[in-house]
Amino acid sequence: MAEASIPVDLLNPGQVFACLGFLEAAEILCGDATGGFNWDDEADIRFRLSAGGDRNPVEAVLLFLRDATVSSRSAGELSLDTKKWSVETQQYSPDEPLPFFPPASPATLTAVLSVEGSKDGDSAGVSHNTIEISHWGDDRRVLGRDNVKFWAGAGGYPGAALARDSLNLIRDRLGDSAERPFDVWAEQSSSFRLDWRRDYIPLDIGFSLNAHTGTRFRTIGYPIVEILAAIGLSNARPEFHDKLTYRYGILGVGRAGDLFDPFFLRASLGAPQLPFPQRTFRMNLGWPGKEGQARCITTVYEENDNDQD
Numbered sequence: 001m002a003e004a005s006i007p008v009d010l011l012n013p014g015q016v017f018a019c020l021g022f023l024e025a026a027e028i029l030c031g032d033a034t035g036g037f038n039w040d041d042e043a044d045i046r047f048r049l050s051a052g053g054d055r056n057p058v059e060a061v062l063l064f065l066r067d068a069t070v071s072s073r074s075a076g077e078l079s080l081d082t083k084k085w086s087v088e089t090q091q092y093s094p095d096e097p098l099p100f101f102p103p104a105s106p107a108t109l110t111a112v113l114s115v116e117g118s119k120d121g122d123s124a125g126v127s128h129n130t131i132e133i134s135h136w137g138d139d140r141r142v143l144g145r146d147n148v149k150f151w152a153g154a155g156g157y158p159g160a161a162l163a164r165d166s167l168n169l170i171r172d173r174l175g176d177s178a179e180r181p182f183d184v185w186a187e188q189s190s191s192f193r194l195d196w197r198r199d200y201i202p203l204d205i206g207f208s209l210n211a212h213t214g215t216r217f218r219t220i221g222y223p224i225v226e227i228l229a230a231i232g233l234s235n236a237r238p239e240f241h242d243k244l245t246y247r248y249g250i251l252g253v254g255r256a257g258d259l260f261d262p263f264f265l266r267a268s269l270g271a272p273q274l275p276f277p278q279r280t281f282r283m284n285l286g287w288p289g290k291e292g293q294a295r296c297i298t299t300v301y302e303e304n305d306n307d308q309d
Helices: 013-029 055-066 159-174 221-231 264-268
Strands: 002-007 032-036 046-050 069-074 089-091 112-116 128-133 238-240 245-251 278-284 297-301
Touching: 002 055, 002 238, 013 046, 013 055, 013 128, 013 221, 013 245, 013 264, 013 278, 032 245, 032 264, 055 089, 055 112, 055 221, 055 238, 069 159, 089 128, 089 264, 112 159, 128 221, 245 264
Parallel strands: 069 089
Antiparallel strands: 002 046, 032 046, 069 112, 112 128, 238 245, 245 278, 278 297
């Protein structure tokens, strides 16, 4: 077993989701993953992660992302693919169930991150690994589970293409970012909108960046957070109140306490009352453009007992 820890801003939902993304990815790549949040020092809150093998699990995940290719996954009867966006489309076999209700457009086809072999023998320690992202295809009306899809366009740019673009922005820095992965930034014009540091509401700042050309105004995003937050939503979701309000929770472990199995951390994200050290947060969103399309996180605050419904 090997353990690592990384700093996290609990008031950034994308970073919290991305911690679960590290957990989910480490479980797939290394096995026996456990984790938890240590807030003993409020000036240096950290996510602790342990996994099988002797490799630093944070490094193992980042090296996998560095070498991963991105494709989409569809089914023949859907007649949907992402070739238009230069993303290869794989097919589910006829006996494989779709992970969600059949989508109406290629935008929400499953994204597949895969590494076959490795460039230098250290990608993930085995010959083939695959991580899928499909949370955005869930339909709350059918499954009772919100898809936490903040980016817009049912028939627009696919999630698989957004994942590919995000990785391509920072591939050359992934191998050296294990100490503070959530600080790695890049100029990013579009994202999953899970890290609030890139987004803005035009009415709030007084103008729209889209109305200006050239390099005078640039949007800075955090691709590692975006990719891992999407992975973190694979088996867990924040609690949905309405389209502009969510709640999420975390579990505490201290500096040396036993870490939690993935089941407990997944459950805690939905902010239920659990018999463990726990903190809950509320996030509010807004419409950066036309109402009913893209959403972005605007404010986040920690709840106290009187705030919880």
